[in-house]
Amino acid sequence: xxxxxxxxxxxxxxxxxxAPAGEAxxxxxxxxxxxxxxxxxxxxxxxxxxxxxxxxxxxxxxxxEEHLGPLDEWRISEHARFETTLAELEAxxxxxxxxxxxxxxxxxxxxxxxxxxxxxxxxxxxxRAWGIEGLHVNAAGESQPMRLFIARGTAKLNGTxxxxxxxxxxxxxxxxxxxxxxxxxxxxxxKFQRVTAEKxx
Numbered sequence: 001x002x003x004x005x006x007x008x009x010x011x012x013x014x015x016x017x018x019a020p021a022g023e024a025x026x027x028x029x030x031x032x033x034x035x036x037x038x039x040x041x042x043x044x045x046x047x048x049x050x051x052x053x054x055x056x057x058x059x060x061x062x063x064x065e066e067h068l069g070p071l072d073e074w075r076i077s078e079h080a081r082f083e084t085t086l087a088e089l090e091a092x093x094x095x096x097x098x099x100x101x102x103x104x105x106x107x108x109x110x111x112x113x114x115x116x117x118x119x120x121x122x123x124x125x126x127x128r129a130w131g132i133e134g135l136h137v138n139a140a141g142e143s144q145p146m147r148l149f150i151a152r153g154t155a156k157l158n159g160t161x162x163x164x165x166x167x168x169x170x171x172x173x174x175x176x177x178x179x180x181x182x183x184x185x186x187x188x189x190x191k192f193q194r195v196t197a198e199k200x201x
Contacts, residue, residue: 006139007136012134012146015043015133016043016044016084017041017131018041018128018155020128021128021129025147026038026131033145044086044093045093046086047086048086049174051083052082052083054079056078056079057077058075058078059074060073081178082150083158083176085175086175088173093175096128096155097157097175099122100118101117128152132147133145134146136194140197140198142198144195145194146194148190149193151184151191152179153179154178155177157175158175160174
């Protein structure tokens, strides 16, 4: 392991993107921090809470009579997820989490414009590609992206919507992205990527 490097310390917010499952990840050389990811990637809007990534596993200990401690350890399950709270109360984002379909009615001479999202009765969950992007500054002082990718994941509403006039807070939509094993890549749960230096030519 290398000696400690100050440039490896990251202090940044992050933004979240999603696309149909199977969408190519943004190219690390041509897509700079803050650029649109291209293809079918769409950015999720403002967030009111930190974007949290977690990876957890469950392990089985291999015990033998000859030792007090475990002789070996095997991973028997694993989970990866993104969590945050969306700041925008908007039907399209709620549809990502509930499997509903949004319909929009335009305003007319005698009709208010509105959006509508019926929810319920859908068992199958849509699998999408998900990613987050944050900013780090490398040893040369260059701003570079740090990205985490989930190739196949589902989204769900991860809590309640709170409507209140009693505090200085506002309504947010908690969202959780749960990773599923990527069978095309040996069951990969997520991928970490950090650009460390500019191309040389």
